[in-house]
Amino acid sequence: MPVKKLPLLVANWKMNLSVKESVVLSKNLCEAYIKNKFQERLSLVLCPTFPALSGVAEVIKKKNVSLGAQDVFWKTQGPYTGEVSPRVLVEIGVEYVIIGHSERRQFLKETDAMIQQKLLASLSEGLKPILCVGETFAERQSGQKDLVIARQVSSALNGVVLTPESHLIIAYEPVWVIGSGQAVEPREASETALVIYQTMLDFFSPKALKSQVSIIYGGSVDPTNIHYFVGQGLLSGVLVGGASLEDKRFINLMNKL
Numbered sequence: 001m002p003v004k005k006l007p008l009l010v011a012n013w014k015m016n017l018s019v020k021e022s023v024v025l026s027k028n029l030c031e032a033y034i035k036n037k038f039q040e041r042l043s044l045v046l047c048p049t050f051p052a053l054s055g056v057a058e059v060i061k062k063k064n065v066s067l068g069a070q071d072v073f074w075k076t077q078g079p080y081t082g083e084v085s086p087r088v089l090v091e092i093g094v095e096y097v098i099i100g101h102s103e104r105r106q107f108l109k110e111t112d113a114m115i116q117q118k119l120l121a122s123l124s125e126g127l128k129p130i131l132c133v134g135e136t137f138a139e140r141q142s143g144q145k146d147l148v149i150a151r152q153v154s155s156a157l158n159g160v161v162l163t164p165e166s167h168l169i170i171a172y173e174p175v176w177v178i179g180s181g182q183a184v185e186p187r188e189a190s191e192t193a194l195v196i197y198q199t200m201l202d203f204f205s206p207k208a209l210k211s212q213v214s215i216i217y218g219g220s221v222d223p224t225n226i227h228y229f230v231g232q233g234l235l236s237g238v239l240v241g242g243a244s245l246e247d248k249r250f251i252n253l254m255n256k257l
């Protein structure tokens, strides 16, 4: 399947909205998406909370909008109380899955090894993983940024083999700017995208990277700065948290692409 060349816009609603609010927001966004012909300019992925996935799946059906989950487990079936199988996500229409978000690394103590297992399981079920990597402020201040990014990417990709159908997205999300209202300098995001690309060259051919892998940026993206992060160097999309929670603001953001 040819890879979509349009900029990728991923809305991560985290645990901020109820099921009802997720459904209403997705309806409003779909309406604007169709009315403004946004599908000609961007690929939209909505990532609601787990219990809202089916409701949002219903709303976006046949509207050229994709569904994403915010997490997944690394086994497809079995005695894993409270976990969600990648196979079940596919069953309800999920196409993308966020893996290794810094909030999960921080609050749920997700390790590089767990993230690698989630990535493998998701790819083998045909999901498109959105692997989040990023340094903390302390790591940046101590000059560790590139090392941290390279380590996170390499450990997640350990053992990953892309089939011709696989798609993989790496989201560079500096932990210290998430939710801060202040994105990183676009140049810094581009330079880090290059570190990610170079690290991936140890795993995939340049041809596979070009057609099956995308690098996107996340961290305080809003309507005023989105244009700095899309189509700049190796960056081909954005992951948006706070600015995706309110319809008018997010539609404004889509308008800027």
Ligand code: PEP
Residues within 6 Å of the ligand: 012, 173, 177, 178, 179, 180, 181, 218, 219, 220, 221, 239, 240, 241, 242, 243
């Ligand atoms: C995120 O948490 O993935 C994110 C990008 O959040 P925000 O846009 O609010 O910084």
